[in-house]
Amino acid sequence: MEKKAAEKRVQELHTLLNQYNYEYHVLDHPSVPDAEYDQLMRELTDIEAQYPDLVSPESPTQRVGGEILSAFNKVEHKIPMLSLGNAFNEADLRDFDRKVKQAVGDDVEYVCELKIDGLAISLHYENGLFIQGSTRGDGTIGEDITANLKTIRSIPLRISQPMTIEVRGEAYMPKKSFEKLNQQKEENGEEPFANPRNAAAGSLRQLDPRIAASRNLDIFLYAIGDFSETGATTHHDGLNLLEKLGFKVNKEREKCTSIEEVIQYVQKWVEKRPHLPYEIDGIVIKVNSFVQQSELGTTAKSPRWAIAYKFPAEEVVT
Numbered sequence: 104m105e106k107k108a109a110e111k112r113v114q115e116l117h118t119l120l121n122q123y124n125y126e127y128h129v130l131d132h133p134s135v136p137d138a139e140y141d142q143l144m145r146e147l148t149d150i151e152a153q154y155p156d157l158v159s160p161e162s163p164t165q166r167v168g169g170e171i172l173s174a175f176n177k178v179e180h181k182i183p184m185l186s187l188g189n190a191f192n193e194a195d196l197r198d199f200d201r202k203v204k205q206a207v208g209d210d211v212e213y214v215c216e217l218k219i220d221g222l223a224i225s226l227h228y229e230n231g232l233f234i235q236g237s238t239r240g241d242g243t244i245g246e247d248i249t250a251n252l253k254t255i256r257s258i259p260l261r262i263s264q265p266m267t268i269e270v271r272g273e274a275y276m277p278k279k280s281f282e283k284l285n286q287q288k289e290e291n292g293e294e295p296f297a298n299p300r301n302a303a304a305g306s307l308r309q310l311d312p313r314i315a316a317s318r319n320l321d322i323f324l325y326a327i328g329d330f331s332e333t334g335a336t337t338h339h340d341g342l343n344l345l346e347k348l349g350f351k352v353n354k355e356r357e358k359c360t361s362i363e364e365v366i367q368y369v370q371k372w373v374e375k376r377p378h379l380p381y382e383i384d385g386i387v388i389k390v391n392s393f394v395q396q397s398e399l400g401t402t403a404k405s406p407r408w409a410i411a412y413k414f415p416a417e418e419v420v421t
């Protein structure tokens with residue numbers, strides 16, 4: 104194939120393969136059979152072998168990087184990654200509601216989301232291209248695990264708008280992948296992971312990206328570093344924007360117009376939790392309006408406009 108045609112075909116294949124990858128891993132609704140995806144990947148790999156200068160960072164062939172790292176570089180989070188205050192019972196939730204209303208008045212709407220039991224992650228995009236991914240670390244300094252995060256198929260290598268943006272979420276290992284991995288470890292006489300959170304953290308801290316690629320990790324995104332840049336005025340709109348950009352956002356989110364509705368949502372998920380394909384350790388409740396969030400502000404560690412309701416630790420059946 105001559106160079107000009109190769110350049111055109113590479114762009115077509117990027118668009119097709121990234122769309123099919125999105126349908127499969129984010130929408131869980133593929134429009135083509137795996138065999139067609141694999142055939143297009145082989146065609147792209149062959150063209151890149153013939154013209155190595157046509158390889159770009161957004162190419163789906165670049166998801167599983169080459170070299171094994173000797174260590175992770177440190178990354179400073181321009182916008183600190185906050186932690187959440189905890190609520191352990193209804194009284195704590197009502198107390199949170201009372202404090203919010205003392206500060207911003209009675210006209211408050213909340214958004215409830217499942218608290219994913221994984222590893223907090225930050226993804227940095229420049230002009231729409233995935234540039235760097237890092238762990239939360241101490242909230243200000245994290246570790247650069249870009250190569251490992253690229254192996255998570257639901258992370259888009261390019262988002263649908265050419266935005267420069269920082270998004271935050273939770274990387275996790277689905278329950279089925281966790282069970283399979285521990286079965287393999289036991290068969291190899293290796294120490295199994297205690298829970299999916301440790302397995303996800305252990306997988307993302309591997310210096311060889313091929314190991315991370317083998318661990319079937321996934322991610323839900325739930326915040327933009329600075330939503331004010333996006334024109335969204337509420338957290339719920341911000342989550343819908345994240346979906347439009349091509350990110351995987353947990354679909355169980357709900358707006359609640361009172362703390363009573365929040366308590367009903369919590370009770371619903373105490374029941375439904377065991378049937379989820381991933382672990383959750385609570386519910387995150389946020390004030391929906393960004394104006395009210397900024398009125399409430401944050402303490403040194405955590406926002407006054409959000410709280411995490413923690414489920415009681417599950418009894419370990421010995």
Ligand SMILES: NC(=O)c1cnc(N)c2cc(Br)sc12
Binds near residue numbers: 185221223273
């Ligand atoms: N949806 C959310 O906001 C959310 C979900 N899962 C989590 N583990 C966390 C942690 C923080 Br901090 S926020 C959040």
